[in-house]
Amino acid sequence: MSTTKTLALWVAYGRNGVVGSIRHDEDGYTVTMVGSDAATGTYPSLASAKGALHSHMAPGSDWPRFQEH
Numbered sequence: 001m002s003t004t005k006t007l008a009l010w011v012a013y014g015r016n017g018v019v020g021s022i023r024h025d026e027d028g029y030t031v032t033m034v035g036s037d038a039a040t041g042t043y044p045s046l047a048s049a050k051g052a053l054h055s056h057m058a059p060g061s062d063w064p065r066f067q068e069h
Contacts, residue, residue, distance in 0.1 A: 010046075012053050012064040019057055019064055022049045031056070 008024040020033040020040075029049035031040040033056050040056055043049040054063055 009069045010066045011069055012050075012066050014057060014061060014064045019061075020053045022046065022053060022066070 006023050006025050010022040010024075011018055012020045012022070018034055020031060023030045023032070024046070028042040028044055029046050030042045031049050031053045032038075033040055033053070041052060043052055050066060054061070057064070
């Protein structure tokens with residue numbers, strides 16, 4: 001069994017509340033959308049992960065507010 005240490009966590013807030021999160025660990029920045037059973041993907045940088053999260057929101061959605069936890 002392997003364990004992964006989370007180095008940082010960002011929560012993305014849209015107009016109606018939380019829309020997803022980005023977890024940073026040794027593998028990169030992993031995006032998970034609210035209500036999803038699986039991660040959307042893992043990206044090499046925070047900027048690319050934020051862009052990916054936004055691209056999985058409803059078309060025309062404003063850029064979410066990201067807050068580190």
